[in-house]
Amino acid sequence: MNLVVVGSVAFDSIETPFGARERILGGSATHAALAASFFTDVRVVAVVGEDFGKEQFAVFEGRGINTEDVERVAGARTFFWRGTYDFDLSMAHTLDTQLNVFADFRPKLSSPSLACTNLFLGNIAPELQFEVRRQYAESDYIALDSMNFWIESSKDALIRALETVDVVLLNDAEVRLLTGEPNLVRAARKVRDWGASKVVVKRGEYGAALYSEAGVFALPGYPLETVIDPTGAGDSFAGGFLGYLAAHTEQALTDEVYRRAMAYGSVMASFNVEEFGCERVQRLKLSEISERFDDFRKMTLLDEYPLEWLLAR
Amino acid sequence: MNLVVVGSVAFDSIETPFGARERILGGSATHAALAASFFTDVRVVAVVGEDFGKEQFAVFEGRGINTEDVERVAGARTFFWRGTYDFDLSMAHTLDTQLNVFADFRPKLSSPSLACTNLFLGNIAPELQFEVRRQYAESDYIALDSMNFWIESSKDALIRALETVDVVLLNDAEVRLLTGEPNLVRAARKVRDWGASKVVVKRGEYGAALYSEAGVFALPGYPLETVIDPTGAGDSFAGGFLGYLAAHTEQALTDEVYRRAMAYGSVMASFNVEEFGCERVQRLKLSEISERFDDFRKMTLLDEYPLEWLLAR
Numbered sequence: 100m101n102l103v104v105v106g107s108v109a110f111d112s113i114e115t116p117f118g119a120r121e122r123i124l125g126g127s128a129t130h131a132a133l134a135a136s137f138f139t140d141v142r143v144v145a146v147v148g149e150d151f152g153k154e155q156f157a158v159f160e161g162r163g164i165n166t167e168d169v170e171r172v173a174g175a176r177t178f179f180w181r182g183t184y185d186f187d188l189s190m191a192h193t194l195d196t197q198l199n200v201f202a203d204f205r206p207k208l209s210s211p212s213l214a215c216t217n218l219f220l221g222n223i224a225p226e227l228q229f230e231v232r233r234q235y236a237e238s239d240y241i242a243l244d245s246m247n248f249w250i251e252s253s254k255d256a257l258i259r260a261l262e263t264v265d266v267v268l269l270n271d272a273e274v275r276l277l278t279g280e281p282n283l284v285r286a287a288r289k290v291r292d293w294g295a296s297k298v299v300v301k302r303g304e305y306g307a308a309l310y311s312e313a314g315v316f317a318l319p320g321y322p323l324e325t326v327i328d329p330t331g332a333g334d335s336f337a338g339g340f341l342g343y344l345a346a347h348t349e350q351a352l353t354d355e356v357y358r359r360a361m362a363y364g365s366v367m368a369s370f371n372v373e374e375f376g377c378e379r380v381q382r383l384k385l386s387e388i389s390e391r392f393d394d395f396r397k398m399t400l401l402d403e404y405p406l407e408w409l410l411a412r
Numbered sequence: 413m414n415l416v417v418v419g420s421v422a423f424d425s426i427e428t429p430f431g432a433r434e435r436i437l438g439g440s441a442t443h444a445a446l447a448a449s450f451f452t453d454v455r456v457v458a459v460v461g462e463d464f465g466k467e468q469f470a471v472f473e474g475r476g477i478n479t480e481d482v483e484r485v486a487g488a489r490t491f492f493w494r495g496t497y498d499f500d501l502s503m504a505h506t507l508d509t510q511l512n513v514f515a516d517f518r519p520k521l522s523s524p525s526l527a528c529t530n531l532f533l534g535n536i537a538p539e540l541q542f543e544v545r546r547q548y549a550e551s552d553y554i555a556l557d558s559m560n561f562w563i564e565s566s567k568d569a570l571i572r573a574l575e576t577v578d579v580v581l582l583n584d585a586e587v588r589l590l591t592g593e594p595n596l597v598r599a600a601r602k603v604r605d606w607g608a609s610k611v612v613v614k615r616g617e618y619g620a621a622l623y624s625e626a627g628v629f630a631l632p633g634y635p636l637e638t639v640i641d642p643t644g645a646g647d648s649f650a651g652g653f654l655g656y657l658a659a660h661t662e663q664a665l666t667d668e669v670y671r672r673a674m675a676y677g678s679v680m681a682s683f684n685v686e687e688f689g690c691e692r693v694q695r696l697k698l699s700e701i702s703e704r705f706d707d708f709r710k711m712t713l714l715d716e717y718p719l720e721w722l723l724a725r
Contacts, residue, residue: 187588187594188594281500281501282637282638282639283635284635284637305615305632306618306619308632310635315635316711317619317633317635318632318712319619319630319631320630322596322621322623322628322630323595324598325595326595355715358713358714358715359714395714396714396716397627398628399631399712399714400714401631401671401672401709403709
């Protein structure tokens with residue numbers, strides 16, 4: 100019942116049609132770890148600079164997340180991203196990326212991290228993902244996320260990495276780009292043929308689908324009235340999804356457990372976008388999570404239907 | 413247990429990355445009527461030209477659809493549309509539109525059509541939709557579809573028409589354009605405030621959502637491996653949805669009935685896109701419909717979850 104999250108920890112400056120924030124806490128590992136922390140014990144493996152201080156570490160600690168493996172480089176600065184969103188919030192436009200300490204990031208895993216049996220390889224260079232994965236046992240549970248940047252620049256390395264994991268999480272544009280297949284059913288099968296037995300395709304406001312040996316499970320997006328900042332939604336999904344799975348790996352990971360994990364991922368993503376950065380998830384309550392899970396169940400509930408009626412026509 | 417469908421009947425020439433067809437049977441009323449005919453008795457109100465012959469009428473008759481109110485204008489030609497789709501099939505590009513007889517279409521409803529209590533106002537000029545609607549009783553069940561062309565050219569007339577109906581069906585881009593509201597929850601509420609108690613937002617491959625006094629019901633899209641031609645998918649959805657409702661208006665239209673209607677609409681749309689034009693739906697069997705409905709139910713099934721587990725953490 101633990102999860103190691105490897106990825107980026109960053110400062111984000113974000114502008115959306117609903118406001119702006121300067122240098123708030125962000126990064127793939129941050130969003131994923133915060134979301135997962137509601138379900139399981141979490142350890143973060145990342146790198147930050149000297150500008151990353153007590154205030155930022157306190158956010159992790161506030162959720163009981165272990166930051167022992169967050170390397171702090173003296174005299175250097177933390178990864179910084181500046182982006183803006185249009186009116187419909189569907190796409191981020193990058194205005195500035197300063198890799199800083201992230202440029203030379205080599206994940207250093209302590210013994211307690213290596214002793215964990217659940218690993219999330221967040222969005223970092225595929226070569227690093229592969230290197231970290233190799234330090235874990237074949238039987239450990241490994242998940243991997245990526246993005247269009249790596250698909251375009253390091254496709255072969257990415258495929259090599261995803262051949263060695265249990266579940267791959269990508270959004271629909273990424274899985275199409277990676278496989279060259281516009282049809283998502285075929286695209287997901289291609290990724291599964293490479294090795295990962297399960298593929299989660301995230302579709303932003305349209306929901307998410309899980310492709311596995313059990314078939315397809317799909318969820319619509321949660322109908323939010325207030326969407327302020329989509330940054331980190333995919334990572335929050337991954338955190339909720341993998342956190343729930345990590346809490347259940349000691350039992351069998353049945354199709355029912357996976358379906359619930361998909362719903363928890365969707366729940367965490369839906370909260371994440373309601374405010375800037377991690378603001379909403381930081382002060383989230385378990386009761387709110389369970390209420391929204393229930394909303395999801397009710398929103399998608401379809402009863403058995405009288406087959407006979409139709410066939411009698 | 414009957415449905416009147418008013419709309420276009422057309423010849424379509426369609427090219428997609430998977431093939432092409434010349435002058436095949438199409439039009440909003442055609443797709444909707446064929447889909448609805450599996451659930452209820454259907455009457456079509458439309459206009460065609462002299463080029464519309466026995467072969468085309470036979471498609472309607474083959475599904476038991478009454479074409480008494482399909483006006484055939486001598487010496488004139490049927491509405492013709494030529495369009496093409498890109499690789500991802502997400503958008504139709506119109507190459508040619510010849511309104512022909514459709515330019516002067518004034519729906520003429522016979523007494524049997526006027527005696528029906530379920531009416532679908534397919535995608536025609538809002539002024540005509542309003543005129544037809546006025547010939548029905550307040551208590552009759554009226555549904556309306558439209559498209560961006562009418563939203564841009566006849567917005568006021570469209571709003572006047574939709575104020576008088578029970579359910580409005582639009583795709584997500586259309587509902588945003590109509591209301592000027594990018595958030596779908598707010599956009600749907602605005603349409604409901606105008607008068608229609610229910611709003612169905614279609615999202616193509618991403619599924620569909622129903623906004624009503626009962627809240628939101630949402631379905632993901634059916635994961636199709638083979639999509640050949642998306643033309644008429646929205647009308648097929650409307651036909652399946654309204655056909656199922658029409659078969660139940662003598663009972664109470666509960667939230668459960670609406671949910672099933674949404675699933676039947678999705679089922680009919682999913683079959684429609686598997687081949688060109690009406691080819692797939694024409695030879696569809698009821699057993700195939702019921703199987704795919706069941707697939708939908710299984711694909712979205714989320715069990716009750718142990719609240720206690722989460723809250724105990």
